[in-house]
Amino acid sequence: QQQVKQSPQSLIVQKGGISIINCAYENTAFDYFPWYQQFPGKGPALLIAIRPDVSEKKEGRFTISFNKSAKQFSLHIMDSQPGDSATYFCAARGYSSASKIIFGSGTRLSIRP
């Protein structure tokens, strides 16, 4: 019940295309859903996050879509660029800032020029 399931494991997208990464969770106590971006040799960095009281959040080319009833959320990267090539992790935690963050297994995204 603590798991966050992420797919696909890897993704190749042409430059300018849309990259879509999906995640699902079971624990209804989760109340904060961040996405992290990780480049080789670096730690994960927060990209964008959403609370379950909204169905979508957009920041630039990055959009989170959230379906509370299905317990699913996804990251959309519009106009994907080679610089977006990285590993992306979805995550979830409870309402309290002290709650442990549970990470998905990651998606390795490659954008072909």
Place this chain on the structure above:
Amino acid sequence: EAGVVQSPRYKIIEKKQPVAFWCNPISGHNTLYWYRQNLGQGPELLIRYENEEAVDDSQLPKDRFSAERLKGVDSTLKIQPAELGDSAVYLCASSDPSGGASSNEQFFGPGTRLTVL
């Protein structure tokens, strides 16, 4: 502003040897985390500190792992003795929970890549 600093960046040791990792969090961040990231996986929390107190160490294998955060700033994570399965990247992160429950963004360091032979 300097980010989370970790050292060493890489460490290769033979099994049964001890190893230690050091972390200096972002200035003013009271909360410090140690994570382990296995190859192809997301980070998994090992221990969380609030100032110098370990408030969640439920995932820390206490038979061989230990951690300390003296004076509530820098922290060290130690493994003794190391096993082959300990090969992973050990990440340190810090956060400032004063922003409230909706924030508490964690800032990660670059990690220490440990290889146990």
